[in-house]
Amino acid sequence: MDIFLQQLANGLTIGSMFALVALGYTMVYGVMRLINFAHGDMVAASAFVGLTIYTQVMGQATSLVAVIVIFLLSALVMAVVGVILERLAYRPLREAPRLSAVVSALGASLVIQNGIMLIWGPRMRIFPELVPQVYWDLGGVVISLIQVIILVLSLVLMVALYLFVEKTRMGAAIRASSIDQDAARLMGINVNNVIALIFIIGSSLGAVGGLFIGLYYRGITFNMGWQYGLYAFIAAILGGIGNIPGAMLGGMLLGLFNAFIAGYVSSTWADAFTFILLILILIVRPTGILGERVAEKV
């Protein structure tokens, strides 16, 4: 029972990081029908940007204000990078064959990943200890302050995003663009702005996810983006790609699944089990858990 509860806590923590990153994938896919392969590397870049802001700008301060500034600045930097990425690598290919955009996304991923390596070096860097190491022992289950912060902050961000998309005019524009871009354009929605907005939101949520990864795992490497990106993308598919609550649910479920595999089977097989789960889900229900059954456009 202790293992179960401990892995439940760990799984929810990992899951909320997956969910934050998955939101970036699912929103971009929803509107552009494109797997933004560079998103995972943006997440990795955010951890390094956070590290540099901590050492260069904040003078290694770990006060609450400093931590908030690090989060906001990193999110801002990544939002700018996201908009530039869309402008340079994706917008010129919006009318091109589908696969051209996929190759462009792969190219962007290589550029960002190796850009990180050229700037910060190929070795693992240690992310600063921004949050004090506080642990609570709840009858055999150990929960850290970091885990609580990650879980609470992720939930707050996800609820805020959900309300934004469902209740505001801009959110309605996003939903309309993801149903039918041309019709949305006819209704007077500036789809280019919607796509820029999506990249701003997705990249800053991914940035927060990247900082969480740094806080939780401590070691950050330039090529970790593919790993987390792939997991987050699987989470988005699990929940039903293009579906925002689906990405949140998918992330949580995938985090729990991973934690239980690590707890009960072995962490060396975690990737294999995750992909076998994905393959089974896609064979049984290709639209994911919350995705609607849509007929293939002919």
Added chain:
Amino acid sequence: MKTIERYAVPIFLVVMALLPHLLDSRWQAVAITFLIFSVVALSQDIILGKSGMFNMGQALFFGMGAYITAILNSQFGWPLLATIPLAILVPALFGILLAGPIVHLRGDYLLVVTIGFNIVFVQVVQNNLGGVTGGPNGIFGLDALSLFGRQLTSQVSVYYFAFAVLLLTLWIMRNLEKSKAGRALHYLREDQLAAESIGINTRIYKIFAFGLGAGIAGLAGTVYATQYAAVSPEAFEFIQSVLFFSIVLVGGSSVPGILIGVFVMFVLPEIFREFATWRFFIFGFAMILAMILRPRGIWPATFGKIPKFLIKETNHGA
């Protein structure tokens, strides 16, 4: 186009046939690498370019062929060339079995599932399943090539082995294009629904393409194991699949385009070694730029003898 075919192809073949005698051993090794990766990229083209299936796991079949050769040679003492039939058949069979339940998936889903297969494969060999794959270190110390009991230890013989495999691949692809199966694949890539409505069993042909592509990649794996006398999991990581995927699309799914792609991706870095750390950074930009300037690839493939003015600018693969 006709004149290019008449003059460039024989020149290319003659140059490639004489090449090992003009190079020192380091550049011979580079040339062999070029031949091996060309075969893998062409096998990827059968699945991705010719049939339009978003396969991003070609390194799986390549690696499976290499591992079969390595295991049969190191554990059971088979001569390298004797492992060829199994190194083709087993990956081909896996290709058919894996493709069966997934070929109906829409493009992007297929892409993620094939990445998944690739990652599962690497994890399986890394964890040394069955105790024959050597774990993270792989298998090393394979025998040299031997033919009719004669040892062929020189690198030149490996080169001609690789060259023969490339020629075989090119021959298969030429015949494929002119065959019933090749036409069926072309139609289903252009428009699956239309292909079905004129009576093409798209499911069978898609699985066929997977099997064929996997078998050829498996054969390339045998050549790889022969050249390096070793196999290890990281050579078949899915990042390799990403490279093959990009080469086919940037090349434009034509033989010259793909060969240029392999040359740029694997031979140029050997020439400009001082830029090794910048390699993928530059390639990333090149991929974006190539797609923006030429969305159908640098050397787009043509099919059949349809006059140019009759071809509609379609978004194939969309």
